[in-house]
Amino acid sequence: MTSQRRKAFSIEEKGAILARLENGESNSALAKEFGVGHSTISMILKNKDRIKESFNSNVLKPKKLRKSQHDNIDQALLQWFKITRNKGIPISGPMLQEKANVFASGFGNPNFNCSASWISRFKVRHNIVSGKIVGESSSVDQSSTYNWLTTVWPNLRRQFSNEEIFNADETGFFYKLLPDRTLKFKGENCCGGKLSKERLTVMVAANLSGTVKKKLFVIGRSQKPRCFSSVKSLPVDYANNRKAWMTSELFERWLRDWDRNLVKKKKKILLLVDNCPAHPNVTDLKSITLAFLPPNTTSVLQPMDQGIIRSLKCNFRKNLVLKMINGLDCNQNSPMKITILDAIVMINDAWNKISQSTIYNCFKHAGLIETYDDLPVREIEENEFDDEDDLPLSL
Known part of the structure; x- marks a missing residue:
């Protein structure tokens, strides 16, 4: 007679077996299904209190319940x-x-x-693992977030349709930054040049429905870069200052230009922005209602921070890597040089690739949409914006 093979179950598996026993399934049927003896199933039932305690405490992987001596x-x-x-x-x-x-x-x-x-x-x-701290959500003022979503936002929301609600935010692009890691042969030394710190600031804006993506506003250091000399028009709006940063003056100019354009089209919108110093409260706007998100909440309330900017940078990163590869194919000695014009074209292309559903989902993820009553879009996946290559081109 062949002896039963001994098998060790995890707490998660034991919890599932207990649930089936309590639903009326027999000991013998479960023993046969899992290829174990009747006594193994009986022992699980005997220790059900300890197993349930561990299961409810999210201790699922261990196969034995070992209590501490202390x-x-x-x-x-x-x-x-x-x-x-x-x-x-x-x-x-x-x-x-x-x-x-x-x-x-x-x-x-x-x-x-x-x-x-x-x-x-x-x-x-206790099922404790190591994890990397990311983002700024730990510094979020939860009470301010809740109060704004329950008291301020509903009043703003009912005044505008999904097409009329916009969010805008700026982000930095280190557009020449090459990978800081590389695959190599075993024993090969790694060496390379300095990491480039040349940057552009890009203002990104889109509406809640994802149907309108405003033309990008790009800020660089040079007023008239040499690479612009043969170009009649840019696919983005461009401005400059010494540090390539957003300033209150540039923000107000960008906002008033947009307002004048909306007046011509006889449209009115709500624009949500964070309350950073570069975003002053611009008055006398005719078509734009400017609303500021509460302090220390933008990492969870601002749709652009919920994945839109990350998706933009992911798309840009792919464009950058492809351009690097093409440069190496044309010139065996070094990768192609990236100009401000190259960067602008790639960033604009990356912006055009962001889908309507991605933008809508990010507004929903920020808590600004309660139901999917406007668009037949899919739920946001856990790895929605992890579709990146393995080159750490941190931007």
């Missing part, structure tokens, strides 16, 4: 970890070690000396 320290450290992370404070392994020793001393256990391996087991027990 349970009071373990639980105190876990509660401290939860409270500290809820405040948005980064926590490292050494911080956990130090705090565990503090708790041990408070519990009258001076001989306890927290090791790195104890912390490793602690992280496994």
